[in-house]
Amino acid sequence: MGKKLFITEKPSVAASFANILGLDISKGDRARGFAENKEVIVSWCFGHLVTMAYPDAYNSKYKEWKIEDLPIIPNEYKYVVIDQKGVGKQFEVIQTLMCREDVDLIYCCTDSGREGEYIFRLVYSQSGSDKPAKRVWISSQTEEAVKKGIDEAKSIREYDLLAKAAYSRAKEDWLFGMNLSRMYTCQYGRTLSNYLKESKSSVIPIGRVMTCVLGLVVDRELEIRNFVPQKHYGVKASFKSQDNGIEYFGKWQPKKSKGKKSEEIDEQDKYISKEEAEELIEKLKNKEAVIKKVDVKVKSEQPPLLFNLAELQSEANKKFKLPVDKTLEIAQSLYEKKLISYPRTDSRVLSTDVVAEIPKILNGLFKNESFKDYVLRIKEQGELKVNKTTKRYVDDSKVTDHYAIIPTYVTANLSSLDADSAKIYNLVVKRFLAAFYPVAQYNTVKVETNIEGEIFVSNAKTLLSLGWKEVYEVSAKKDEEEITDSPIHKLVKNEKSEVLGFDLEEKETKPPSRYTDGSLIITMEKAGKFIENEELREQIKTTGIGTSATRSGIIKKLKEIGHISIHSKTQVVTPTLKGEAIVKLVRKTARELLNPSLTASWEKGLAMIENGETTEEIFMEKLHSYIIKSIEKVKNTRDNRNILN
Structure with missing residues (x-):
């Protein structure tokens, strides 16, 4: 019986597999690129080892960028080993191992998702090996999860649709980038450099997702820049109840309006012109005030949903000002240390098969002094609040490739982690624990005071029980209503109040806030609000712009190529002059590249390939047609010399 070969995505993950398989990776093994014993071999990639070839691999004439050569659409796509130090050597190591006579089965142990599948398939295909392969699909790196993944590994052929979607996504990005970047650079590179007062002709990178995201940032900046503030006015009254002597406002x-509930009144409807406000005050002076209604209610606030990657990045950005790519890097490291589940997920709920693991996870966290008391409180409640029937947190229909980010039963003292890693781990653990706590409860009081038919509203809110807020503090939101500290719950209906005075409130409308990289991530994830077409809006609800694995990388790239700036302390995102100019060029030539619905339609196509609802051939045919039309469209604008004026 031959040996089994295990290929992981990174050296750090290889160590976990090796330990479980009875191997200890030595310094010498690291140097030669693999470890083995009598039964198994473990080797590793460095992320991507193989990539799509540049156009000049098809024809040397493509080394020079010319409009007349566009579009470039290969009949058959070529792939090459990445030309980086150590990468070629490691590919040769894996290729040799995959083709060794004593290896009879290969295990794909790269990250369980579209990108991980693509990394392995490229190496497997490029190696020339025809050995059978199995896929290890796991959502955490714990010993139990890895053992189960190996035992239940399925034939790689069962993941062929996922692989086809991965290949199609890569071809799609290649076609957009190689063709449209060349087209815009050749046609408008000199125009852009003149506009920016640069000596060299500018390279204009265009990407399917990247350009769309740049458009969002530029549109927000233009909205702020063109915003004209408007003043409006409201009226505030001070009262003193006659029976209780309670002062309140x-x-x-x-x-x-007819058919409109009071809570549905728009914010702008609450304000009037200065003249109207002054007339109202004059009309109500020296009039009697009577308490019309005292409405006391107990309101409950549910614990927040679990983290997916976008929400974790956003929360870390709000709380700690961590850049989104740094949060992903930390989360990946915590995953490889077996402390949290797979981070590149879009899901915010658990799958039913994970529920059985919850008691073990809680027991693991109980051993950690930082979380022991919180877990003890959960145990004191008796039956766990989260089970297979808890739809808020457990729903197979809402789980994509992986369930939400949660801690594993393996734990670590926060003091043993670096400061930023401790913060992220603490967030994940406490968000998870909060789900098992009771709701937070508030006493809310709403009082309506009537003066000559005009209603003045007072609100109060008092925390009755912390519930889940004992363990997790949500980032503060701006209060939509003004809260009074007065004990207005003691006021009585029909009680008369003395009017102590009126104040004219002057307010000014404010522009929307600039994106931070955290809020931009959420906007990319929830891009459906930009789409009018209902079917596409439904599709992008589950896909968004980019994927959980690529969004932070897209933002990082936009910064690196000088299209956006990100403030080092606040993480506020603004477009550069170059970024604005590129969006202006695209808007005047192929504006659909800035539209999230374009990304939605292509993401829908990839999802359909993965689900077997369409074929790779049909998808690529439509993509080729789109690229051809787009190139022709931009070519037809070549005489527009004043396009940036």
């Missing part, structure tokens, strides 16, 4: 509430 109330804000004037406009009369609701």
Whole structure:
């Protein structure tokens, strides 16, 4: 019986597999690129080892960028080993291992997702090996998860649709980048450099997702720049109840329109012109005030959903000002240390098969002094609040490749981690623990005071029980209503109040906030709000712009190529002059490249390939047609010399 060969995505992950398989990777093994014993061999990639070839691999004339050579659409795509130090050598090591006579089965142990599948398939295909392969699909790096993944590994052929979607995504990005970047650079590179007062002709990188995201950032900046603030006014009254002597204030509430509930009144409807406000005050002076309503309610607030990658990046950005790519890097490291589940996920719930692991995870966290008391509180409640029937947190229909990010039963003292890693691990653990706590409860009080038919509203909110807020603190949101500290719950309906005075409130409309890289990640994930077509909006609801694995990389690339700036302390994102100019060029030549619906339609196609609803051939045919039309469209604008004016 031959040996089994295990290929992981990174050397750090290889160590986990090696330990479970009874191997100890020595310094010498690291140097030669693999470790083996009598039964198994473990080797590793360095992420991508193989990539798509540049156009000049098809024809040397493509070394020079010329409009007349576009579009470049290969009949058969070529792949090459990445020309980087150590990469070629490691590919040769894996190729040799895959073709060794004593190896009879290969295990794909790269990250369980589209990109991980692509990394392995490229190496497997380029190696020329025809050995059978199995796929290890796991959501955490714990010993149990890895053993189960190996035992239940399926034939690689069962993941062929995933691989086809991965190959199609790569070809799609290649076609967009190689063709449209050349087209815009050749046609508008000199125009852009003149506009930027640069000596060299500018390279204009265009990407399917990247250019769309740049458009979002530029549009937000233009919206802020062109914003004209408007002043509006409201009326605030101060009262003193005659029976209880309680002093409180109330804000004037406009009369609701027919068929419109009071809570549906728009913010702008609460304000009027200065003249109208002054007339209202004059009209109500020296009039009697009567308490019309005292509404006391107990309101509950559910614990937040679990983290997916975008929400984790956003929360870390709000709380700690961590860049989104740094958060992903930390989360990946925590995953490889077996402390959290797979981080590159879009899901915010668990699958039913994970529920059985929850008691073990809680027991593991109980051993950690930082979380022991929180877990003890959960155990004291008796039956766990999260089980297979808890739809809020357990729903197979909402789990994509991987469930939400949660801790594993392996734990680590926060003091043993670096400061940023401790912060991220603490966030993940506490978000998970919060799900097992009771709801937070508030006493809310709403008082309506009537003066001559005009209503003034007072609000109060008091925390009754912390519930889950004992363990997890959500990033603060801006209060939509003004809260009073007065004990207005003691006021009584029909009680008269003395009007102590009126204040004219002046407000000014504000422009939207600039994106931070954290809020941009969420916007990319929830890009459906930009799409009018209902079917596409439904599709992008689950795919967004880019994927959980690529979004932070796209933002990072936009920064590296000088299209956006990200403030080092606040993480606020702004477009550069070059970024704005490129969006202006695209808007005047092929504006659909800036539209999230374009990304949605292509993401829908990739999802359909993965689900067997369409074929790779049909997808590529449509893609080729689109590229040809886009190139022709941009070519037809070549005489527009004043395009940036």
